[in-house]
Amino acid sequence: MDYTAAQSGFRQRKLQPNMRLRNSSVDGPDGSQLFDDTSAAGPGAQGVYRNQQAGPQAAGLPGQSFLSDPMSNLAMVYGSSLASQGREMVDKNLDRFIPISKLKYYFAVDTVYVGKKLGILVFPYMHESWEVCYQQDIPVAPRFDVNAPDLYIPTMGFITYILVAGLALGTQDRFSPELLGVQASSALVWLIMEVLVVLLSLYLVTVNTDLTTIDLLAFSGYKYVGMIVGVVAGLLFGKTAYYLSLLWCCAAIFVFMIRTLRLKLLSEAAAEGKLVRGARNQLRMYLTMSIAAAQPIFMYWLTYHLIR
């Protein structure tokens, strides 16, 4: 871990606490792309488009007898250009509503990162440094820094939770396919409400933080890992195992949230452990505590009806 980068990252965080663009350039900072380029057509984001435009023309070569007629050739070329134009227009308009380029940052993970992060989520007591590394004011992609939030684990955790819930209901002969949809929408509604409540409380306490909404979504989604561990243990070994593993995971996610949010919400002095007096810091401390304490409550609330 680069000490100077973390130190300058701290100062930059204090200077610019407002939202910073996660992806100001096309592919992230130069020299460290978000995703490894595996397209055969060459580096860059144009590789995908080039592949697709080469596609229809390459299809013309094997079926040459079919396309010897110039009219159909012309029609095919015109059709492919129309399709690519339409695709560009859809991409441009979609990017206005859903920030796809910002979302790409959160999915730039690799296996090593996921393994380490799952380990930290279940056992956060040995992890020492919790700061996020920055690179010229842009936070480093999750594959390079294990402390950066990502959306891959929450998404996969959510889907796995729904499947495990269906499995648990099936072992109790209470399963029907509509119940999967009901479980999914319930969990989604609770997630959205939790993120909205956290956003509202952050607004009320006027915390000058650089946590974005997607960051909060990622942090709220990390509890699904603990829930899955608890439910699977309960299915395999019975109710006692469910309670024990849920207790362990609740404590782990409580410590994880406190250590992560402490650096983002509290002022620098308080985050380093010194006791800073003042009503504002106390309020922020209470806010961090309550966000962290809400996670175990949700974990229990969303799983207790699955283990009878």
Add this chain to the structure above:
Amino acid sequence: MAFTLYTLIQTAILCTNAIAVLHEERFLSKIGWGADQGVGGFGDDPGVKAQILNLVRSVRTVMRVPLIIVNSACIVLLMLFG
């Protein structure tokens, strides 16, 4: 426990309606939550009460017209489909 996305929308509409019916002079000023009572000090720390008052006032200003539309749509749909 069986929450759907529809209940979320219903909750949002009901909460916004509840904030929108708080009248400025008849009610909020009487309990000390008027628009002029929120701005305390001009430091960099507005305080929780000032933020809440700001939020209430901005929700009332912004959501007045959309709420009329959404409420009318809700009434029509509920009368037609129960």
